[in-house]
Amino acid sequence: MLKLRKKTLKIIMSKGITSRNEDYSQWYNELVTKADLAEHSSVRGCMVIKPYGYSIWEKMQAALDKMFKDTGHTNAYFPLFIPKSFFSKEASHVEGFATECAVVTHYRLKNDGSGNIIVDEEAKLEEELIVRPTSETIIWNTYRGWIQSYRDLPILVNQWANVVRWEMRTRLFLRTAEFLWQEGHTAHATSEEAIEEAEKMLHVYADFAENWLAVPVVRGVKTPNERFAGAIETYCIEALMQDGKALQAGTSHFLGQNFAKAFDVKFTSKEGKLDHVWATSWGVSTRLMGALIMAHSDDQGLVLPPKLAPIQVVIVPIYKSAEELNRISEVADALVKELKAMDISVKFDDRDTQRPGFKFAEYELKGVPVRVAMGARDLENGTAEIARRDTREKQTVNQEGLASYIENLLGEIQENIYQKALKFRNDSITKADTYEDFKKILDEKGGFVSAHWDGTPETEQRIKEETKATIRCIPLDNALEDGVCILTGQPSKQRVLFARAY
RNA sequence: CGGGGUGUAGCGUAGCCCGGUAUCGCGCCACAUUUGGGAUGUGGAGGUCGUAGGUUCGAAUCCUGCCACCCCGACCA
Numbered sequence: 048m049l050k051l052r053k054k055t056l057k058i059i060m061s062k063g064i065t066s067r068n069e070d071y072s073q074w075y076n077e078l079v080t081k082a083d084l085a086e087h088s089s090v091r092g093c094m095v096i097k098p099y100g101y102s103i104w105e106k107m108q109a110a111l112d113k114m115f116k117d118t119g120h121t122n123a124y125f126p127l128f129i130p131k132s133f134f135s136k137e138a139s140h141v142e143g144f145a146t147e148c149a150v151v152t153h154y155r156l157k158n159d160g161s162g163n164i165i166v167d168e169e170a171k172l173e174e175e176l177i178v179r180p181t182s183e184t185i186i187w188n189t190y191r192g193w194i195q196s197y198r199d200l201p202i203l204v205n206q207w208a209n210v211v212r213w214e215m216r217t218r219l220f221l222r223t224a225e226f227l228w229q230e231g232h233t234a235h236a237t238s239e240e241a242i243e244e245a246e247k248m249l250h251v252y253a254d255f256a257e258n259w260l261a262v263p264v265v266r267g268v269k270t271p272n273e274r275f276a277g278a279i280e281t282y283c284i285e286a287l288m289q290d291g292k293a294l295q296a297g298t299s300h301f302l303g304q305n306f307a308k309a310f311d312v313k314f315t316s317k318e319g320k321l322d323h324v325w326a327t328s329w330g331v332s333t334r335l336m337g338a339l340i341m342a343h344s345d346d347q348g349l350v351l352p353p354k355l356a357p358i359q360v361v362i363v364p365i366y367k368s369a370e371e372l373n374r375i376s377e378v379a380d381a382l383v384k385e386l387k388a389m390d391i392s393v394k395f396d397d398r399d400t401q402r403p404g405f406k407f408a409e410y411e412l413k414g415v416p417v418r419v420a421m422g423a424r425d426l427e428n429g430t431a432e433i434a435r436r437d438t439r440e441k442q443t444v445n446q447e448g449l450a451s452y453i454e455n456l457l458g459e460i461q462e463n464i465y466q467k468a469l470k471f472r473n474d475s476i477t478k479a480d481t482y483e484d485f486k487k488i489l490d491e492k493g494g495f496v497s498a499h500w501d502g503t504p505e506t507e508q509r510i511k512e513e514t515k516a517t518i519r520c521i522p523l524d525n526a527l528e529d530g531v532c533i534l535t536g537q538p539s540k541q542r543v544l545f546a547r548a549y
Numbered sequence: 550c551g552g553g554g555u556g557u558a559g560c561g562u563a564g565c566c567c568g569g570u571a572u573c574g575c576g577c578c579a580c581a582u583u584u585g586g587g588a589u590g591u592g593g594a595g596g597u598c599g600u601a602g603g604u605u606c607g608a609a610u611c612c613u614g615c616c617a618c619c620c621c622g623a624c625c626a
Contacts, residue, residue: 076619087618146624181626215550215624222625275626295626334626365585404586411586422585432585549626 071290092217092224102357120203128176133184136309143276147213149178178211187310202234220337228332241325245301248329249282252297261352261465267520279303288341291493293546299329349414353457360393365422385450499539501532
């Protein structure tokens with residue numbers, strides 16, 4: 048009895064994580080650190096992305112980068128530092144970012160004579176440099192030199208970079224002071240073309256979210272309140288997490304001529320007329336890691352979509368002697384070779400320092416989609432035990448044709464977790480026609496609430512203050528429907544999606 | 550940035566009220582027995598008690614500043 052209790056306790060303390068029901072945000076934090084994705088650094092608000100987590104990000108980058116290239120974009124790199132004066136050129140842009148900028152004021156340190164390193168006050172910068180919170184200003188200042196004629200357009204550039212936004216409250220991946228992202232910045236001859244670009248990239252993001260992350264998203268536009276600082280229109284993809292809170296997973300902005308005017312970027316058109324250039328910008332960040340984690344994972348740990356899993360298949364040998372391990376290894380090595388030829392990432396974990404049960408638990412925690420276990424019994428029968436992470440089902444399969452069986456299974460898992468998330472998302476969109484219902488749904492069910500809104504920022508603001516819910520978006524394919532605003536009773540032509548959000 | 554909480558070995562903690570140099574579990578190292586769902590036994594290593602001051606003969610413990618993290622607000626990808 049005592050032994051049993053000791054054992055239970057140990058499991059809880061060594062690897063067990065808080066359940067989602069118990070405390071969702073603690074579950075998230077523990078998952079991120081215990082699955083070796085990231086940890087807090089000694090710098091306030093900044094994280095260390097660990098190798099396993101970074102591998103996932105690299106896979107996201109590779110997939111997105113290809114999609115950008117396939118839509119005609121090329122990569123470039125702009126400076127980390129932005130002169131303060133650039134920043135103040137676009138009024139609403141400054142206003143949006145002013146409160147969260149890191150500023151470089153000096154360029155040298157010195158020894159104060161008693162062994163302390165201090166800032167050399169004499170090495171003060173003429174003009175302070177802002178650590179980029181986003182790069183529109185430095186990029187549009189640069190584009191001025193690149194653009195004279197309609198022949199120079201469009202410019203379709205993307206950059207992979209880090210940015211800094213001095214956040215008050217941070218959470219690993221979801222909101223950190225420094226984060227990694229990509230930002231596309233395009234320049235166009237016409238408004239129509241720029242809008243088309245902004246919409247195109249939104250759909251690229253949506254495709255990526257659904258086909259790679261296996262996270263269904265709502266495509267929509269933001270209300271003026273939620274719009275990017277300096278944008279005319281902000282398009283977004285909104286995802287739903289398992290706790291019923293929404294997460295903005297990507298944004299694409301039609302910037303109009305705002306930045307072209309602020310940085311005096313003009314071109315001569317075919318007709319010989321001088322006009323300001325039209326702009327877009329679009330970005331997704333390491334926040335997608337948060338979306339990925341919160342959309343699929345369970346109380347046993349991470350659940351990764353096969354397309355983004357650093358290790359797609361793990362093979363665990365079960366043996367009693369070195370001789371047995373040798374025989375298993377022969378079969379496993381052949382399988383590894385076969386899977387690699389199919390471009391499937393596989394790991395044969397023949398570590399002798401951990402027992403099989405430990406490995407099972409470890410790979411479940413890390414979200415490896417498929418696990419193959421092979422022991423003496425399997426060698427005799429020509430079989431292997433296959434366990435899938437998403438459903439935690441196990442079955443015994445013939446070694447004959449195993450590789451293609453696994454290949455199919457990976458596809459099935461990718462589809463299954465998407466369908467599961469899609470069902471949850473669809474079940475979590477609830478219509479509300481009164482303010483009472485609206486509040487009740489938010490408190491009891493969560494998710495998106497589809498409701499009529501009178502279209503004014505004041506109403507949106509009041510609802511936000513009273514319920515903590517914001518308008519996540521006005522869906523692009525929204526059906527028109529006459530109704531009255533849930534708060535004011537004013538007439539409304541369509542429902543919008545409200546939710547509490549990350 | 551405001552309110553609340555926490556900080557003791559790699560991790561989780563006891564001790565703090567009532568001052569006397571730190572408890573337990575996991576993990577780690579060695580050896581043996583084990584290996585189809587987080588092994589067991591024996592032996593061993595590991596701590597400037599977040600940090601800087603102060604009070605005191607003596608501080609993990611009392612006082613003050615600072616830092617970090619967690620929760621709740623305001624802000625945001």
